[in-house]
Amino acid sequence: MPVNSSFKILRDVVGKRFPMSKAVLIKYKDSDGDLVTITCSAELRLAESSVDKSNNRLHIVEVNPEQEPPILEEEEIEEVKPIEIEKEKMEASEDEPECKEVEMDDWLFEFAQLFRNHVGIDPDSHIDLHEIGMELCSEALEETVTSEEAQTLFDKASSKFQEVAALAFFNWGNVHMCAARKRMPIDESGPKETMDAQLKNAYDWVREKYTLAKEKYEEALSIKPDFYEGLLALGQQQFEMAKLHWSFVLAKKSDLSKWDPAETIGLFDSAEKKMKAATEMWEKMEEQRVKESKEGKKDEVSKRKKKQQGEVGQVEVTPEEAAEQAAVMRSQIHLFWGNMLFERSQIECKLGLSGWDKNLDDAVDRFKLAGASEVDISTVLKNHCSNNNEEKAEVVMLSADVVEKGDD
Missing domain, CATH: 1.25.40 (Serine Threonine Protein Phosphatase 5, Tetratricopeptide repeat)
Incomplete structure (x- = not known):
């Protein structure tokens, strides 16, 4: 940080360095080795003059907001003065002196909802x-x-x-x-x-x-x-x-x-x-997860997630819930794979290419693994172009929705 900075500037630097901390105490070690809290610019000058130059490290302690020392009024005035001077210069040279507010556009929120609803991803997960x-x-x-x-x-x-x-x-x-x-x-x-x-x-x-x-x-x-x-x-x-x-x-x-x-x-x-x-x-990753779950291992990231979730009242995913999520993921993979084979079989059949019947059989196997009912699978097969029904062959895009209903 700059030399001879004020306490307010120091607080700003710490705030930018540790944006996740809502309130902090800034301390230094005196000659006796005790941690002393800095609450104003005068104490900051004292800290600079009393500590060893080779060990002038500051210590940051996160605290509740009510424990954070306030910025003294005279320091507020001292910091605001140059800003006010610059503002006056700008007002003299500009026709519109008012500052414009910056607001979040509605499309950002709506786009996040679009992802959740249609793409199946959470834009906040990163x-x-x-x-x-x-x-x-x-x-x-x-x-x-x-x-x-x-x-x-x-x-x-x-x-x-x-x-x-x-x-x-x-x-x-x-x-x-x-x-x-x-x-x-x-x-x-x-x-x-x-x-x-x-x-x-x-x-x-x-x-x-x-x-x-x-x-x-x-x-x-x-x-x-x-x-x-x-x-x-x-x-x-x-x-x-x-x-x-x-x-x-x-x-x-x-x-x-x-x-x-x-x-x-x-x-x-x-x-x-x-x-x-x-x-x-994915199967290898899932096998590793199951293995670690049985051995009772938890990596460092899992511990931190549990801590973060506990702070906001959320519950860590249990092994049973993780297994259920894996089953859903596996079902979705089989469903997508089945749809892909079904569509390919349609095209190959329409063109008179060999192998379309095998792809159709493989698609049915995937639908079964995905959890689709026999009734839904039968309905999908009726739409296949091999039944010589041109109109039904056009409805092939509905197959994904039909199979998904069998999973509900």
Whole structure:
């Protein structure tokens, strides 16, 4: 901090350095080794003159707000004077002297709700990870900064910040995926050339959004290679891209016998490959969690989360609740995988490609593993194009909703 600073400036510096602390006491060690609280600028000058220059460390103690010493009135006046002078200069040169308030836009809150309701993520979760990372980092920056224990804390803090960065790109990718759902009306009453142009523009726009989402998901994985959520999202992106290709071909009423499906089938292959890798990654993490739960182990982050949750009246997730959450996650993976195989089977059947029946059987197996009832699965199968019902084949997009109802 600057030399000969006032107590108010010192308080401001401490507040910026430790933003999570609502109220603190600032202390120094006197020549007798006792901790003395600083309450004003005069005492700060005394502290500067009495302590050893080689050991002029201040000690910060978090306290209740009522225990924090107030800023004396004369120090308030002293600090405000230069600000008032600058303000007068500004008022003399500006037409609008009033300060403008900065308010949070409503869209920030509404966008957070959109994520929770439609994307299935919590935009505030990265804040908790950031706080945990800061706490771990601050704990290491004490007397034992060079110890082996401190390095372990640094490693854990680094891991949390790595996850924060990966989540940022993951959420960024989800924004593009949400934007791609925008409905773009096509005027079917106009000339064919006009309608074809509108279709192409809509296709290019959605494709661009999917491509941007893919870039963000890949960036998240480059930061955190074991980020299974990023792999799942990439699989979803490839799946949606394959459906986009197929929808575009159907909308143009192209001759399917002359259409090359190689790129679309390749997207399905890529989606399934990423789905498999993400599932294996998640299963390993889940096995490790179960193992640690049985052995009664709790890592440092879990302890801090429990402490933070206890302070706000929340309850730590029990092993039973964790197992239930894992079951839900496993069901969602099987459901997504089943939908992907079902859609692929539809396209392959429509094109007369071999292997569509096996993909359909595999999709049914996934639906069963997801917990869908026999009645719901039967309803979904009736919509398959192999039943030679063109109208029902168009309703394939409803299959995900039907299967999800079987899970309720």
